Amino acid sequence: MKQLENKVILVTGGSGLIGKSIVEDIQNHGGIALNLDINIAKDASLDTHQIYCDITDSKAIESCFKKIHSHFGRIDGLVNNAYPRTKDWGNKFEDVTPESWAKNVEMQLNPTFFLIQEVVKYMVPNRRGAIVNIASIYGVVGNDFTVYDGTNMTSPAAYSAIKGGIINFTKYMASYLGKDNVRVNCVSPGGIFDNQNPIFVANFEHQVPLSRLGQPEDISPAVSFLLSDGAGYITGHNLLVDGGWTAV
Template sequence: MSALFSLQGKTIVITGGAGLLGSEFTRVCIQHGARVVIVELHEEKAKSLIASVRKEIKTAEILFVKCDITKEKDIQNVLIKTIREYKNIDVLINNAYPRNAHYGRNMEDVTYEDFCNNLNMHAGGYFLMTKKVIEVMRKQKKGNIINIASIYGILGPDFRIYKNTPMTMPIEYAAIKGAIVNMTKYFSTYAASYGIRVNSISPGGIFTDQPASFVKKYCERVPLGRMAKTKDIVGGVIYLASDASSYITGQNLMIDGGLSVW
């Protein structure tokens, strides 16, 4: 059974691979035997993560490539360096979270230009990365793509839980994550004949020291009674990245403590 979930010998490219979720994905993929390519804009974060991982796992095969996923030349550089180093790409995890300086405002304060800019950067970046990686995987006649979406790509937000906090659910986020869920379905049927699987994961709210009033209200809406931890998401990633999910494509795995079943 353990072999079914093994990532031994697989080359996994992780965008945003040194971020909140990405760093967990990087660690657990390496722990399960994968070679990992961290695709990041933040060089110091990536180097710090690599040093930490290599301290824990001396034999870790890990490569960092600086990349802006909205720039085709940067993505091409990722592909060239990955193929040169590891010969192929088995799995792409689209996890980057690009956004501009105005992201996260209340809906009334979001300009058309900022809305479009954030949508283009995030959903557009996932499109571009997926498109270019499919070109590589098509030649291999196999591949696996996992897109990190969100419950808010499926569900409408309950704005009552944000009351009396500086937080909100950005309109851009809902539009972006909804687009990612549906792009996943599109790419899954488009690429199926090339032996490529495409799925998405939609995490629920992840605890990052949010205001106590928000956490309380959020947890009251979750059947399991708590927010997610980053470690809660990695099991779904291992499952979808491994051969255990070899007959699964076009699906959106909700990891939300049951919030979406109400």
């Protein structure tokens, strides 16, 4: 039997760089992966496993989960992976307005709360479920800004606050839901190759022990493992998949 055989697993942002690989890996392990994204036709049938859902809209999530549950009969897993952000995301610290900071916290951090609050309504009565939140190395350590030398790139200030918040919220939820046999973990990727400026790529690869940026396929097996029964005694963990970035 495959490790995710017939498990119904929701993946937010499953059309994106890392999300696509998470969806594929779940499918390869026998799971039924449902992609919840805004990059999907609004009238797509549930049978396509592609569902239009804006995760910043708590009412939309409530009705989307209700539909999925009545169609599939259960919800076994949730991967919080989507990455909504404002148009000015990526501005230097000095240029970030309070409104932009607040909006990004609202769009990126708050949905983690209401997606989990909603999904546990279906997991707790079954006394089983696995939730994986996608965080980042920058929720664990401060940035090494030298990797941006020679480029106009930076890492947004709010990202660290949001991802650090997600990692500790994961521990809160793991503790709260332990009695219900619902596990909550994080996967924290390091930098992922996405055709960035070659100067950044060279700087980054020079600093990371495994001498390369990650690929989405480096991240997805860690997610599938934490969703599986093989991880049945793991909860509240933050699994760093970062080529050793946080080891040095």
